[in-house]
Amino acid sequence: MSELDDRRNKRSDDPITALHYQLAHARRAAELDAMVFVDGTGALVAGAGAWPVCEELAAYAPLLAHRHGGESSFLSSHLDRLRETVSLRAMMFDGFEVVIAARGPSGAATEASLVRAAAGCRRILGAEA
Secondary structure, three states: OOHHHHHHHOOOOOHHHHHHHHHHHHHHHOOOOEEEEEEOOOOEEEEEEOHHHHHHHHHHHHHHHOOOOOOOHHHHHHHHHHHOOEEEEEEEEOOEEEEEEEEOOOOHHHHHHHHHHHHHHHHHHOOOO
């Protein structure tokens, strides 16, 4: 069974499960450690990958997306280390900001997976792209 067949067979009417499947496919395609969909407060909506990594990505994704410069030196250095391995895509959804974050190698494959994941998440949640 090809990866495309597997993706097409793994569907769910439950939006959270469908988001997980979408993120899992995007994560595998780019060989990432984890990929998450979080709200602007860092609450994990859906994720794919090792759960501790997903939780860390969720907590820090909004800070990485909108660094204000007023962080403590500890937090600032931690964000700098995370930034080396985390790629982000922030988007508006029904008037609220959400962030898709991925941990793993940066590059064209990761960016393409973030774009596909964002489009898939919008489709699943019924938002206009």
